[in-house]
Amino acid sequence: MGTRPILKNKLYLYLTEFFAGVSVMAVELGASRLLAPYFSSSQIVWTIIIGTIMIAMALGNLWGGRMADKDPNTDRLYRRLLIAAVWIAAIPVLGKYVILGISGLLVLTVSTNFLVIAAFCACVVIFVFPLFLLGTVTPCLVKYTVDSLNDSGRTVGNLGACNTIGSILGTFLPTFVTIPAVGTAVTFLLFSGILLVIGLVYFLSAKTKLKTCLVSLVLFLLCAVLGSGGSFAFWEKELTYEGESVYNYLQVKETERRVILSTNVLFGVQSVMMKDDGLTGMYYDYALAAPVMADLEEKTDPQILILGNGTGTYARQCTTYFPQARIEGVEIDSKITDLAYEYFDMPESVDVTTYDGRAYLQAVDKKYDVILVDAYQDITIPFQMSSTEFFTLVRDHLAPGGVMVVNLNMHSDGEGSINQALCDTIASIFPSVCTADVPNTTNRELFAALDGDLPQRMAENLAQVENPALAEHLTTVAEALTPYTGGGHILTDDQAPVEVLGMRAIDGIIQEELEYYQDVFREEGLSGLLKQF
Numbered sequence: 001m002g003t004r005p006i007l008k009n010k011l012y013l014y015l016t017e018f019f020a021g022v023s024v025m026a027v028e029l030g031a032s033r034l035l036a037p038y039f040s041s042s043q044i045v046w047t048i049i050i051g052t053i054m055i056a057m058a059l060g061n062l063w064g065g066r067m068a069d070k071d072p073n074t075d076r077l078y079r080r081l082l083i084a085a086v087w088i089a090a091i092p093v094l095g096k097y098v099i100l101g102i103s104g105l106l107v108l109t110v111s112t113n114f115l116v117i118a119a120f121c122a123c124v125v126i127f128v129f130p131l132f133l134l135g136t137v138t139p140c141l142v143k144y145t146v147d148s149l150n151d152s153g154r155t156v157g158n159l160g161a162c163n164t165i166g167s168i169l170g171t172f173l174p175t176f177v178t179i180p181a182v183g184t185a186v187t188f189l190l191f192s193g194i195l196l197v198i199g200l201v202y203f204l205s206a207k208t209k210l211k212t213c214l215v216s217l218v219l220f221l222l223c224a225v226l227g228s229g230g231s232f233a234f235w236e237k238e239l240t241y242e243g244e245s246v247y248n249y250l251q252v253k254e255t256e257r258r259v260i261l262s263t264n265v266l267f268g269v270q271s272v273m274m275k276d277d278g279l280t281g282m283y284y285d286y287a288l289a290a291p292v293m294a295d296l297e298e299k300t301d302p303q304i305l306i307l308g309n310g311t312g313t314y315a316r317q318c319t320t321y322f323p324q325a326r327i328e329g330v331e332i333d334s335k336i337t338d339l340a341y342e343y344f345d346m347p348e349s350v351d352v353t354t355y356d357g358r359a360y361l362q363a364v365d366k367k368y369d370v371i372l373v374d375a376y377q378d379i380t381i382p383f384q385m386s387s388t389e390f391f392t393l394v395r396d397h398l399a400p401g402g403v404m405v406v407n408l409n410m411h412s413d414g415e416g417s418i419n420q421a422l423c424d425t426i427a428s429i430f431p432s433v434c435t436a437d438v439p440n441t442t443n444r445e446l447f448a449a450l451d452g453d454l455p456q457r458m459a460e461n462l463a464q465v466e467n468p469a470l471a472e473h474l475t476t477v478a479e480a481l482t483p484y485t486g487g488g489h490i491l492t493d494d495q496a497p498v499e500v501l502g503m504r505a506i507d508g509i510i511q512e513e514l515e516y517y518q519d520v521f522r523e524e525g526l527s528g529l530l531k532q533f
Contacts, residue, residue, distance in 0.1 A: 004206050005206070006201070007144070012202070013159075014158065014162050016141060017137060017162040017163050017166070018162040018165065020134050020195075021164065021166025021170060022166040022169050022170035022191065022194065023084075023170060023191045023194060023195050024134050024167065025167045026173065026188075027088055028050070028053050029170075029187075030174060030179075030184050032045070032049055033187075034091065034095050034096075034184060037249055038119075039115055039119040040115075041248075041249075044116065048116065048123055049123055049127075052127060052128060053127060055128070056128040056131035057132075057134070057135035059132050060131065060132040061135050063136060064139040064140050065140075065143075067136065068143035068144075069143065072143050072144065074144055075203075075208075077144075078202040078203060080133045080136060081137075081195050081199040082199040082212065082213075082216040083216075084134055085193070085199065086192070086219045086220055087130040087133075088130050088188055088195070089192040089219070089220050089223035089224065089227065091127075092185035092186075092227030095126050098122060098125055099122045099126075102121045102122050102125065103118050106118050106121070115503065138159065138160075145159065170191070174187050174191075175246060176246065178190055179244050179246070184249075185227050186228055188227070189223070192220070196220050199213075200213050200217065240254045240259070241339065245336070247333045248263040248336070250335065251263075254343075257274060258280075259272070259343055261336070261339065263336070272284075273311065273313055273316065273344045279470070279473055281440075282441060286436055286445040287407065288317060289436070289445070289447065289458060289474055289477045289481075290370045290403045290404075291321075291322050291325065291403075293403045293447060293454055293458050293461065294369045294403040295401060296322050296325055296370070297465075299369060301324075301326060302325045302369045303325070303366070303368045303370075304325050304370045304371075305327075305370070305397070306328070306329045306330065307357035307361075307373050307375055308372075309329030309331040310340070311336060311339055311343070311346060312329060312350055314372055315350045316344070316345065316347060319347045319350070321465075325370075327350045327351070328351050328352075328368075329351070329353070330352070332356050334354045340352075357373070357375050357385055358384050358385050358393065361390075367398065367402070368397055369398075369403070370402065370405065371402070371405075372405050372407070373404065373406040374406075376406075376407065376409050383491075383493075383498050384496075386421075386491050388425055388490060388491065388492050389492065389493045391404075391425060391426050395430065395450065398450065403447055403448070403454070404430070405448075406448070407443060407444075408443065408445070418502050419444065420487065421501055424486045424487045424488065425491045426448050426486075427484055427485065427487075428486055430448035430449060431449075432448065432449045432450070432452060433484040434446075434454045434455055436477055446484070455481045458478045458481060459478055
């Protein structure tokens with residue numbers, strides 16, 4: 001170590017520890033965005049990411065400490081940093097293809113828990129090696145910086161503080177600055193570039209390992225060129241918009257008849273606008289039964305609240321079919337609201353608040369005739385918006401005769417299913433509950449009220465619907481309404497395992513899709529399978 005002038009005052013060692021901490025957390029947050037379009041952004045996927053990274057870091061700590069005792073040469077550490085930097089820079093270029101390859105292999109072999117296994121395998125292949133290398137930093141730096149036992153505690157404490165402060169910075173910068181501003185791919189490149197600079201400065205200051213430095217720099221620049229302009233959604237072409245916000249990976253796609261928003265596109269789409277201002281053919285049309293049940297036509301200044309406003313599809317439909325109503329939307333992602341105005345013609349009359357749906361109900365003292373809860377996305381169901389405490393809040397904000405409608409976006413039936421838990425929870429708060437399945441989708445609409453029989457209210461009020469197309473459609477909805485009797489599967493703030501229940505439902509949906517291809521593979525082999533694509 002004494003042969004490297006850059007390390008004489010140990011400042012560079014502390015800087016190395018600091019930026020290693022920055023990079024670890026930046027890679028962890030980038031990992032969640034890389035995986036979200038394929039495996040969702042649920043707590044389960046986050047658990048896989050955090051667990052995998054902790055395993056990698058622990059193994060790196062163990063191996064790094066042994067190597068530091070065996071051969072205390074700082075050149076080895078900084079060479080590992082160069083390798084980690086190049087690997088991380090390559091993630092935007094190769095990561096999605098690794099995910100595709102792993103998923104393709106698992107399609108042929110896995111029968112259950114596909115999402116969990118595929119996400120874990122992808123994490124292991126993509127992230128374990130570079131984070132294992134970064135895990136070797138701290139034990140090596142302890143070896144290089146501690147000169148005597150008299151100041152070993154202070155030195156180790158200083159290193160730990162540098163790493164922790166770096167981790168804090170590496171948490172906030174990607175989330176609030178780099179990912180929303182320049183995207184996940186460039187975020188990987190920015191923080192891998194920091195590691196690259198740390199390694200290059202070390203070797204160039206000593207005028208050694210110049211060939212290694214040159215190769216690392218060339219590979220990094222190649223990854224920067226190939227990865228900075230890439231798209232996660234390589235299966236989609238000609239997107240109108242692709243970007244990221246603090247909360248979501250976002251796509252806007254336009255067809256001849258529709259404009260479509262997808263967020264973290266595991267399954268389906270999140271919002272649809274029909275260019276002809278007609279019915280969408282999706283669950284929004286079924287949710288239009290709620291204003292009829294609430295008898296909005298007979299009310300003065302009726303109020304509609306949408307929790308999970310998205311791009312305003314439901315708000316736009318309510319404006320069209322119930323123009324007398326005042327509509328408020330709550331959407332936690334302000335970027336989605338911006339897209340709503342830019343691409344989805346959301347009416348300016350809709351007052352949208354950027355806030356969490358439950359927090360909004362706690363903050364306002366107002367009654368609504370209709371409250372739509374549309375905040376569930378794949379298995380990403382906010383537990384705080386699935387509990388008895390939340391639905392009690394909704395109940396307390398309903399005006400007399402008011403109706404709550406909830407979009408349950410997964411057909412998931414049977415004992416212990418996510419839909420049963422949500423329906424039982426709602427039925428424990430509302431005396432009148434009924435459901436209707438949306439044809440050709442995985443959506444189910446749930447309607448709940450404090451008084452009256454909802455199917456009967458629907459039948460009585462249908463005659464007041466003036467629009468012929470809407471009246472015809474709502475007649476079909478009325479025929480599909482099924483009263484629901486609650487059971488004992490109640491979700492509370494203390495216990496709401498919505499992620500696990502949602503994973504079971506998704507696993508069933510995936511398995512139904514995979515069975516066909518697995519049968520083709522068993523009967524015709526790989527060549528037969530390839531003919532399907």
